[in-house]
Structures are given as structure tokens and as C-alpha cells.
Amino acid sequence: MSKPHSFLLFFLLFLNLSAFSQKKTLLTKFTTENIIIDGKIEEEIWKTAALASDFVMFEPDNGKPINATKKTEVKIVYDNDAIYIAALLYDDEPTKIKKEITNRDVFGVSDHFSVYINGFNDGQQDFRFFVSAAGVQMDCIATEDSEDFTWDAIWDSQVNITDFGWIVEMKIPYAALRFSKANKQTWGLNFMREIKRDVQKYTWNHIDTKIGAVIPQAGILEGIENIKTPTRLFLIPYTSAYYQQSDIGSDTTLKAGLDIKYGINDSFTLDAILVPDFGQTKFDNAILNLLPFEQKFEENRPFFTEGTDLFNKGGLFYSRRIGGEPSAYPNLTDEEEITNYPSTVNLLNAVKISGRTEKGLGIGFLNAITEKTKATIFNSLTNEKRKEVIEPLTNYNVLVLDQRFNQNSSVSFVNANTTRNGEFRDANTSALVFDLNTKQNTYNLYGDFKFSHVNTLEDYNGYKTALNFEKTSGRYRYLFSGKYISENYDINDLGIVFYTNYHSALANGSYRILNPTKVFNTLKIEQELNLEIQNTTGKIQENWYKTVFKGTSLNNDYFELGIVLNPLESFDFYEPREYGSYVYIPKRIASYFGFELNRNNPLTLDMTVNFTKYDEQKRITSGLYISPKYRFNDKISLAYALEYTKMKNDRGWVDSNNSGIIFTERNREILQNDLTGKYSLNNKMTINLTARYYWSYSKNHDFFTLQNNGYLAPNSTYNLNKDRNFNSWNFDLSYSWWFAPGSEISVLYRNYGLERASTVEKEVSKNLKNIFNSDLTNVLSISLRYFIDYNVIKNKF
Template sequence: MKRAGIILLLFVLSVSLFAQNRNIVAVRTAACPVIDGVLSDECWNSAASVNSFSQKSPFYGKPASQQSEVKVLYDDNGLYFGIRCWDSAPDSILRQLGTRDEDLNADRFNVKIDPYNNHLDAFVFGVYASGPQADSRFQDAAFNAVWKSETRIDDKGWTAEMYIPYSALRFPKAEVQTWGIQFERLIRRNRETNQWALEEQNASNVQMLWGTMSGMQGIDPPVRISLNPYLSASVSHFPHHDASVDDYSRSFGGGLDLKAGLSESYTVDITLLPDFSQVQSDDIINNLSAFETQYSEQRLFFKEAIDLFQKGGLFYSRRIGRTPRGFYGVYSQLDSGETVISNPSQAQLVNASKLSGRGNNGLAVGFFNAVTRNTYAEIRTADGGKRDILTEPFANYNILVIDKQFKNSNSFYIINNNALRERAYLSSNVTGAGTGIYLKKKNFKIAFNTAVTQNDSALFSKHATDRAGFAHATSFSKVRGNWIWTLGQSTRNSRFDYDDMGIMSMNNYQSYTFTSAYAWYNPVKWLKEFRVNNYFESSYRLTTGRSIGSEAMIRLSILTMKHHFYMWGGYEHSLSRAYNYYESRNPDIPYFEPHWSYAYLGFSSSYSKPFALDGDFSLINVPYDDSYAVNIALSPFIKIGNKFQLRYEIGTESVEHSVGYAGTDTLGMPLFGIRDVVTFNNTLSLTYVIRNYMPLTLRVRHYYNEGRYSDYMNLDENGEPFIHVDGDYNYDFTFNAFNIDFVYSWQFSPGSSLSLIWKTGIQNELLPTHMSYLQNFRHTLESDQFNSLTLKVIYYIDYQQVRRHKA
């Protein structure tokens, strides 16, 4: 028995060592294959191939259920991959059509390339069996490159051909090249992921387990210059109810995006007179909290190659071209008889640029700059004249970051953010630094981050101060194995404020946290994964020593094997009452929050079927004041064929007898109220793909939020809302937001597209009525609405293509 155990151990070790030393030899070709998805070109016969794949999921380490084969060729211009995915049931291959970078319900094959073979970054090029492409970088999820691919489905399975030009990659200048590489196949109907070089579960750096691609000689990093000029024309309409103001506005313009490689590693990206009219409308909500709503970034320039500039979490890209800080104060500055002609909701971006890259030595350098011009509200005076009110001053935003990644995965970064304005307005400066160090064969990690902020006194900043603020955070983590955990501590003093270029909710605290997770993989035959997460936090206010939060959480999640059904649930509970220094909007009058508990349950069914359903249910209970909140969200997904899909998201929340900030009383003191709040959120998303790279998308969203107060009170000296307030107060509200986004797009050549965009937007806020939901919805549609229609054409010009055509 002991002898058998030794033999088994040696076998496992040999397999592991073999996996870490896998290699494929790229063969130079004089005649490049035609990229048509058919592996019939003569040159493929001379290419070396690999075909041994293992499952990463659902059955880790077992042979792939279907065989795959990959061949690699190269020439002076780029790499060629020939891929054969055998399938015993070709009719069952999922093949949903779609657009670039979508998460489609279709089989997929990924080629992952680490040109420096230093395990620090990688390019991912994926192609679906139905044809659409998907690409990314490990350090830039929004990465987009221009490359070619075609697929074919036949009676043996499906095939793919990919051509990746060197201009889409970053690699060192060397006579002989050896790159890290990984091949990965996803069989969607089985939720199966197969890999050529099997990656360890919960590995801290999966690239260290990849294979290599050798044999490439005599290739040079190309000159990387590309242009994306654009032209756009738009017309918009909004009823001003003023005969002197034209309800229609028209615009015609153009701009340019430029990308240029300064070396084989570093790239500069510039956008001039950008137009972001095609981005999806924000999901606007009625925010009753003391903290700013954080919206996701939709503008491509601020999503691509931006990860480096977010070191330390000090940059929020939506600050660039933000809603002017004086936007909501315009009406309070009007004189008698004056009306608002226009009040732009965004500061106009003049230009933006970023330079970034990482060299072979692991050193990354990034510089970001953006300029916004003065933003004015235009006012018509009582005598018919015009005047302007400055709502956002000229600003020059800058970020400089240096990040060093060492071969043992240790790292160090330093970053500086600053926003410069005229002396009368806010200027800010933030410097941060951090390091991560792995210990004991990368099983453990120590991380330390610190930052210093400085803000000049300013007209628009409610947090403005000319004193330095300071923050630091330290953590010690176990990062490998089935059980992982983190012990952390963070501190921010009362002067720490990076809100000018970032988004900050709290300062003046010290916090201690412990998080852990334990995962069982394939614990029983019918179960793919069972996971338990725990969380504990205790926080104190630095200047007073009072508790501002102490809570614990446990979360359970399971993923079944047969039907790929995913379910999760959890429970959170406050361990003590805590002082909230933000809810009252006055830090000198904290609110003493009661105990609370929060339970939730969610599920998601398999998306390989024509119908799928996601759901979330949650309950918050505050026994102290007999308050509770119930939240229900359902999201059915319907797929009709491979071209049409529909998703309907409906969510409702009912909050009863909750205590919260309402406004101020006649003396300017914080006024709290007992309120009932109802929220409905409905979103309908339709996608019809005429053919690949020619989709029609429609997204309709209605958000409804209504609140009624039954009593008003002030806080007593202990922060309790016990002092009843008499008076004629009415802070009841009804808020509606309605949006339509319709987009037709056509990618008529790689990197070039034509888009037609129609948008409708309605927002209204009024006192509650006794209308039903449908009556309220009808009233919303009858309200003043903003409509716009935009036609935009973008054309991609690549220097290498132009040079080859001329040659």
C-alpha cells in the first residue's frame, strides 16, 4: 500500500512538472493562410500542433470531454492560429450571434499570450463558434485591438482561424523570442472549461503555470500608429415653453482618436474633441443617503488602458466631464423675471491623453491628462438680454504613476493625482504609494498602502481645506488553497479628502477587518462547488473614539453540476449600535443608529437554455424602531434562435417605518422623519443581431421612487430621534426617471463603424399623489422629455496596413 502511494505521488509530481514545461513551436511560413475558418491551406500541414487538454471545470484535472487541436504559424507581420474543436454532437454547439466583447451563449476558444514571458501581463484573444470576437488584457479589461478571425461549424465540430498582427501586441526586441501562452476552450452547454496548460485552483498567478511558444526568430516590434477620425451629426429636442428659445438644437462635428507606440512597450493615446453621445444612459436613482451615487464608466477612452491609473483607488474617471458643481445652484441665483436658457449637465471635455505601458523589466509608467473648459449656464434677463453663470471652472487634470512588478510577483507603486484651476477655485493634490510582498512560496501576502491629500480653499468644495490629510491601510492574507483569508487595518484622518478626482464616502476613522472564504470543489457527485464566506468589521471615529460600525457576515453559495444552477444566500448583523456622522449632514450632530440585520437569497439558472431566470430576495430588519425593508428582484432571459434575445429586469423594494434624514427645520437643524418608501425599477433590454457586427439594441428603463413621512423629529444629545417637531413640514416625494436607448451599429470593416443612436430621457420630481403605478407611468410619459438622434461614423486607419498597401 505504501509503495502504491509513492508511485501515485511521483505520478502526480511528474504530471505537474510536465504541465509547467509545455511548449509549442511556432513555424515560420512564406505563404500566409487565408483567414476563412477553413483549415485547408497548404501551410497548415507544416505547422506543429498541440492537442492535450484537461478540464479546469467542472471536473478539475480530468481529460476534456471533447478533443481540441491548435496549430501556430508566423511571418514578419503577425501570428496565425489554426484551431480545430472536435465535437461528438455538432448540432448541440451553442452559437448565439452578437457583438464584440459580449458574453455570448456560445462556445468559445481563447488564445492568451504573455509576450515578455514574465508573468506580469497577458493579451487575450477569443473567438466564438458563431464568429464574434472578444479581446482583453489582464491589466486592461477594456483593451480593444484590430485583428482577424473566421469560424466554421461542420459535421466534426467547429474550426477557427485567427490572425493577430504584431501591432496588436507589445513584445521585446530580440532575435529569438519565447513567449508564454495558454490555450483555452469553453464548451458552453456543459459549462466546461478546458486548458492546454492546466492552471491551479486559486493560484495567485496563473501565468506561472502556462506553457511557452518558441521558434520565432527575426521579428521586430512594428511601428504602431493608428487613427480613428470620426464625424457626427445630431439633432435634439426639448420643450422649453419659451417662445424666445428654440426647442431644437443641431450640431455637426468631428474629432480624432490617435494611438502611437513610442516603443515596443509604451503607447500614447489621445482623443481630440471627443463625442460620447453613443454611450448608454446612466441608471439614475433618487439617492436618499448622505453619499454620492457612483455610476459606472461608459466612455471607452476612460475604460481602455485605465487600470494603471487606478492604483490606490484614488481616481474616479467620471470626475472628468462631471456634472458641474454649480449646476443645481443656478435657479437660486436668478433675479426676478429671469429664466434659464441652457444649463449644461456636463463640463465639456476639450481633449484627453494618456501614455502607458510596461517594459520587459516589469516597470510600468503612466501619465494621464485631461482638460475641461469653463462651463456656463445661459440666463435670459428680465429686459430680454442674456448673461452667464459659471457652473464649473476650467480644469487641468493630471495623473502620474509608476508601478514596478517584480518576477516573484512582488510589487511597488507610487501615484500622484492633481487638478489645477484658477486661484479662486479648488485645486487638489493627492499622492499615494503601496507595496505587495508574497511570502512562503506565495501562500501569504503582505500589502501596505498610504496616501496624502492636500486641497486649496475653494468656492465649490464643501470639504475644502488647505491642510494635509493622511491615510494608510495594511493587510496580511493567505492567498492560496481552499481556505483563504485576510486580516486588515485602515486609517483615515479627518483631513483626508481625495474627492476632487476620486470618489470618497468617509474619513476620520480607524477600521479593523477579517474576511475568509473556504471552497469545496466537487464535494459530492451532484455539486460542483460549495463556498462559505465570512466577514467581520469594527470601526471607530478617530476624533471621538466612538464606534461607527461593527458587523459580521456569513455567505453560502453552491453550484450544482447537472443543471448548472447557482444559488447563494447570506446573513449580516450589526454587533453593536453605532454613531453615523453623515446621515444628519452635520458632523457635529451624529445619529445613533440602532441594531440591524440583513438576510438575502439569490439564484441563477443555466443560460444554455432558451429560458433562464435570475432572482434576488432580501430582508432588512431594525427591531429597535420596528422598521423593515423587503427587496425582490427577478430577471427572466429569453433567447429565440441565435439572433434575438430579451431580458426583463423587475425590482421592487418596500421600506416601512424607517428613520432617516428628511431636511432641515426652521432653525436650520437636521430634521429626521419616519417614512415609508416604495421603489419600482423596470428595465427591458432587446438585442437583435441582423448579422455579426450589425446589431440592433433597445434598452428601456423606468425608475419610480415614492416616500411619505408620518412624523418629524430632531436628534437629542445622544443622537436619538426622540424630540418631536411641530410645524408645517412636508418632505414627501415622488421621483421618476425614464430612458430609452436605441442603437443600430454596423462594423463595416475592422475598427470602423457606423452608428445611429436615438435617446429619450425624462426626469420629474413632485409631491406624492394617490395615482396608481400605471397612472404615474402615464403621467411620466406625458412630462417634458429630451430626445436626441445622432449619426456617427468612425474610420480606422492603421499605419502598417497603409504601408503594406503602398508596397
């Protein structure tokens, strides 16, 4: 090829790439016309509003222009209260538009349209609003790390299925957004359209998947001028009634309280709960926990899930500590026993303040107070009862300062503090975290330094530090990471950490296709090496080499294959439950394979099998997860999940006595069944079913004594019964009606029970019979929450 032709080809290619890299701009206009959100777009203002079009594919075939038969046209106008969005989504086969009705914030099998708004245009955080073709709303606060769908805003939308496709009309009040005080606003903006039957997503401003960061690749919205946010004061009073019945008796409880959301200014919001009521939150999945650590539970209480992304910076905040188990245990004499030990502590009130300044400084403050809690103790010699404090009046608070800059980087300071009245344990932890990206979002440097201080009978300090360097763009990517955690690093008063006193190094490399091939829509191959060394002894605590293949076929079926090799002998410093002791862990190899059929099909199947072989005689772990789901129509669906694990000749701690630390060789089985169902009467009213049955046992057959070198010696004299049999049952049937924006009536019937035994029963039918013959608890509750907007009341009066 001649040089002029080569130069021309290069120039055209440069123009094409430059076009993709340039940000699109949409100019909006002010309106005084009354816009009715009805999905019809009949107001005069829409005829002259500027048009956003020419969408391009985000995935799977990144950068491909949208087909003319699926063209998408969007317009935005604004007034003194809100912005209004009108979208025409053309489709040459409107009868094939997917439109499953789901609960709010559940995507389901539906087409979707969404708008991403960044009021500061800083490339750091989006407010995202989605509407499905069934009219269901979803919204979230998004950063590069996560999408927080627990955040719920009050906004309006309507859809209309037509003979040419479908229409979306949205009204997003300024109270649902955050932006600067500038007279002339410049916002980051993008639109996304998902065509579910083709498993394709399109965006207005091109998002290059060769670049890891998505938010900085938004377009621009201009034209909004001289707007002021209204007073953001929202009151959510609630009342609830509970009727509970068990073998012990019955009880009726009435509760009432108030949630407050107040916009301190354009940037910051105060959330407060008075007389909290979490009686209808999702149940915890209790298990037979034989590990040396507590079971970590998911947070289900709305106050601690909604809009808490800022408080999760640095990983110092585990909200289940607030109102969790008491921190102390009573001192007992030989004649005393505990007759009542509360499993949780009552939350008295909580408040959080969060927001971000115009210059990118995010500030978050959370404070919660729990009440004094006592255990009841009975003296069998004197027949007297006494009470002892096991958790005093306690104050928890978290402070976060998060400075963003260069549209893609941040430095954060986090402090978590727990103060207990009296002589009880206090704790304080601080963290400095930095997340730095190159201007082109091709490389990332992330690190932290954390310091913990615990004030008890003997004060102690600890620290943790880590540094990570990562290539975040292109087909080939890599990561190098190093970490050091001191022995006394302890954040467990308000955070959660299990493993300390080690240093580690990790290397990860991956390859991915950026556009579909003749075989795959997506494909990623990942390899990883990790080594952890215990600080005190210099022994290996953990090691692995991992290879993972994951991708989707041209039929949009997902698959994942993983092989994990632990080639070196290592030692567990926690399983012995005694400081300074450790136990040998043999070499092992594990593998798993999973697949999920295209979720667009009425009948789908999700299945995973796994297998682990230890370098120890006949020690094997295998597992199966299988979950079919059937969607009868757009309103009704039913899903079942079975998870089964079998551990043959598993080894673990069972006891400590005068002769030493006792380990056992045991056989274990774990069976969990989950049934979930949904019936959507419409997009505001649903009936949901959630049922879970869990059974697990541990059957010991040989005992050992732990030696000082970490190895086990046979013990033929130990004969205590340490077998375990565990059954757990939960059943929730709920009805929910969002009768007005932010206002809900919910009715819940709950049935649950738990059975523990030291005699192993291996027949599932007998275990089911045992749990249903146990003291099952029945709860019927009704809750009403009503959303009150101060501006609506002000305008009426």
C-alpha cells in the same frame, strides 16, 4: 502497506504532480506563405507546425484530462507581421455546439476558443483573444484582479463548423501585442476552450485552482525570432449628426473629430481625442438619491474605459470627475436667482500615454482639459443678467509608475492632480501601493499609504493607510485587514471617497471545494467579521458578521445565500449633514437568497429576495429582484428585469433650520423596470433595445429633532412638505454595423424624460402617465467612425 510499496506510491504521485506543475512549451516556426484567414487551414505550413494538445479541465473538475471525443489541437506560426493560430476543436455532437450571435465582447450562450499571450512572460498581464462558435470576437487585457474588455484590438478571425466539430483560425498582428526587443522571444502562452452546453472550460497548460493566481500558470511559446513591430499609428476620424426635439423646440447638431492611437515605441502607446463626441454613450441610471453623498455613475465614455487598468491603481481615479458637475456655486444677493446652471462641463481634449518596459516598469500618464463654464444669474430688481464662473479652465492629470517583479508582485506610485485657473480649489493626491506574493502564490501581502492635499482658502492634508494579509491557495483561505483614514483625507477632485475619519479591522475565512461532489459542481462558504471605529469620538461607525454560501448544482444552476448581522449599536456621522453631529443606527439583521437557472436553457430566470429587520419598532426593509430572459434563437433574445424595494418606517434627514437638524420617519418604495433586447443580423450587425423606467417616492409621517447624543426626539411643530416623488424614463434603440475592422456605423434613437414632484402618487399607472406627459426629449443620431491603419496606407502607396 510495506515501506517499498509506500515509497513507490509516493514516487508515482510525485511524478504526477510534477507533470502538472511543469510548464508546457510550444515551438512555433516562421512562414513566408500567404495565410488566408478563412477557417479552412489549407496552407502547407500547417502540416508541419508543432501541435499543442492534451488539454485538461480548468473548471469545474480541475485537472481532469479532456475526453478523446472533445480533443483539441492548436498550432501557431508567424511571419513579419503577425502570429497565426489554427485550432481544431473536435466534438462528437457538432449539432449541439452552442453558437449564439452577440455584440462584440459579449460572450452569450456559445462555445469559445481563446488564446492568452504574455509577451514579456512576466506572469503579470495577458492579452486575451476569444472567438465564439458564432464568429464573434472578444478581447481584453487581463491581470489577476480584472479583465478589461473595454480594450479593443484590431485582429482577424474566422470559424467553420464541420462534421467533426469546429475550426478557428486567427491572425493577431504584432501591433495588437506588447513584447520585448529581444531577438529571441519567449512568451507566456495558454489556450482555453469552453464547451458551453456542459459548462466546462479546458486549458492547454494546466491551471491549478488550489492556487489563486492564474496568469503565472501559463505555458511557454518559443521560436519567434528577429521580428520588429510595425509603426503603430492608427487614425480614427468620425462624424456624427444629431437631431433633438422637445417641447422647448428642436435643434440639429453636426460634429466631427479625430481619435489618434500612436505607438511611441514597442512598449508605449499614446491615445488622444480631439473634439470629443460622447453623444451615443449609454445613459446614466438616475435615481431618487436621499443619501448624504452624490450618486456614483458608471463610466460609459470609451476613452475613459478603454485600457485604463493602469490608471485604476491605488483607487485615486474616478473619471466621471472629468467633464462632471461644476465645482462652485454663484454668490447671490437677495434679488438674484440662477436662470441657467450647466449640469456638466465640456471636455476640450484628453490624452493618455501607457505601456510597460522590458524590465516590468509600467508607466501611465493621463491629461485632460475642461473648458471655463459660467452660470447665468437674473436680478429681479434691475432686470439685468450677469454670468459668473462656476468652473474655470481646469487641468486633470494622473501619473502611474507600476514596477512588477518575481512574476507575481508589484510596487506602484500614483499621483492625481487637479489644477483650476484663478482662485478656485486645487488638489493633489499621491499613493504608494504594494502587492506582494510568495513564489508559490500561496500568500499575499497588500498595503498602501495615500496622502491628499487640498489648496483652497484654508489648505488641509489627509492620509489613508491599509495593510492586508491573505492566504490565497487551497480549500481553506483567510484574510486579515486593517485600515486607518484621517479626518481630512479628501480625493474627491479626481477620485471619489465617501467615508473618512475612522479605523477598521476585518477578518475573513472561507472554504471551497476544488472539484465537483455528488451534489455540487462548485461550493464556497465564507464568513467575515468587520468593525469600524470613528476616530474623533471612538464610537462604532459600522460593524457586521456575515456568512455567505454560494455554489452551482450539478445542473449548473447558481445559488447564493447570505446572512448579515449588525449586533452592535452604531452611529452615522454623515446623514445629519452637519460637522460634528451623528445619528444612532439600531442593531439589525439582514438576509438574502438568490438563484440563477442554467443560462444554456432558452428560458432562464435570475431571482433574489432580501429582508432587513431593525431593532426599532416596525422598521423593515424588503426587496425583490426578478429577471426572466428568453433566447428565441441564436439571433434574437429578450430580457426583462424588475427590482422592487420597500422601506417601512425608514429614518433619514430632511431639513436643518434654526431649531436644529430635522429627521423624518417615512415610507419609501423603489420600482425599476429594465427591458433589453437584441437582434443580430450577423456577427457584424446588430439591433439593440434598452429601456428603463424608474419610480420612487418618500412619504414622511413623523418628524424628529436630532439630539447632541445622536438620538432622536419627537418634533410635533415641523410641518413643511418634504415628500418626494421621482420618475425617470430612458429608451434607446440602436443599429450598429462593423463594416470593416475597427470601423462602425451606428444609428441611435433615444427618448428620455425626468419628473420630480413633492406630491406622492402611489399608483404606477398614473406615474407612467405623468412621465409620458412631461417634456420628453427625442434624439436621433447617426455616427460614422472609420479606422485607418498607417501601415495599410503606406503599403498601398
